[in-house]
Amino acid sequence: MKAPVYAFFKSDPVFQHIDGRPCHVFTCAAAHCRNPTNTVHRYLDTKDSNSTSGLRKHAEKCWGAEALKAAQSAADANTVRSSGILASGSFSGAIDKIFERLGKGRVTYSHRAHTKVESRAECVRWVAESLHPVGIVGDRGFLSIAKTGRPDHYIPSPSTVSRDLKNAFVKCRNRIAKYLQEYDGALSFATDAWTSPNHRAFVAFTVHLEHNGVPLSLLLDFVEHNSPSL
Ligand SMILES: [Zn+2]
Known part of the structure; x- marks a missing residue:
């Protein structure tokens, strides 16, 4: 042998x-x-x-x-x-x-299926990165692709992804706040305001800094301006 x-x-x-x-x-x-x-x-x-x-x-x-x-x-x-x-x-x-x-960088897929927690995390990342509505995880075609050949494979429900997404948002916001408060260097804040074609006014708040030698921009807030004078 x-x-x-x-x-x-x-x-x-x-x-x-x-x-x-x-x-x-x-x-x-x-x-x-x-x-x-x-x-x-x-x-x-x-x-x-x-x-x-x-x-x-x-x-x-x-x-x-x-x-x-x-x-x-x-x-x-x-x-x-x-x-x-x-x-x-x-x-x-x-x-x-x-x-x-x-030239799309290295992509690897594990030989092991995601655990339940990993599957939930992957769904949060997916909808956030690709700007999908959370309902996509309940989509018939998606479930067919994800589950064919392994019908018991766990995919979280849209409501679970929605809850996880909000928790992840709170954690991220706290982490960014802590990072900015402890940042040893100059932070540049900026705003940008504009009106959409359907006459709704928005203001974005961003911060710009150097992170490990590369410029980093983060969106801190995004609000709709409701002033009747606009
Ligand atoms: Zn080899």
């Missing part, structure tokens, strides 16, 4: 002499190897000739710590190969590469 980590490499290593030393050369099985080289050399003339640490290090970088951990709880390499761990790993690796090529 072979240790689970061998599943991340093509089935048989090639025996070679490298600089006169006997060596097993393992080739990474990932569709898109993320290491500088897709081979791992294991020299047979050292007392670590059976060590799997080099293989584990390589596999972790290509497939992620979670895939490696999941694999290591398997009985042997063949169990890992038939488990689907490798399939999901190479898939997320490929998606990663696509996003890198598109």
Whole structure:
């Protein structure tokens, strides 16, 4: 039986002499190897000739710590190969590469489903970042995409997301207040007022500062101006 980590490499290593030393050369099985080289050399003339640490290090970088951990709880390499761990790993690796090529930064997806709390947090982040109404988490099409193949997967209700969103807002506001009060440097405040095409007047309050060497702007408040003279 072979240790689970061998599943991340093509089935048989090639025996070679490298600089006169006997060596097993393992080739990474990932569709898109993320290491500088897709081979791992294991020299047979050292007392670590059976060590799997080099293989584990390589596999972790290509497939992620979670895939490696999941694999290591398997009985042997063949169990890992038939488990689907490798399939999901190479898939997320490929998606990663696509996003890198598109210049959208690194996106990774876990091999593990979100816990209930993580799912609630992810929904709050989603509706906030993408400016969606909270009702989107109750949308038929969204639920079909999220739950097909795993009907018991937890998605919070719109009312839960609404409650979580308000709590997150209060926490964020307190955190920003604390950050600004303790900020060691100049804070520049600004207002901007304008009237929308349907004659409603708004005022925005913003703060501008330097954060870790980059300019940061935060919206502090946004109010509708109700003066009858406007
Ligand atoms: Zn690799």
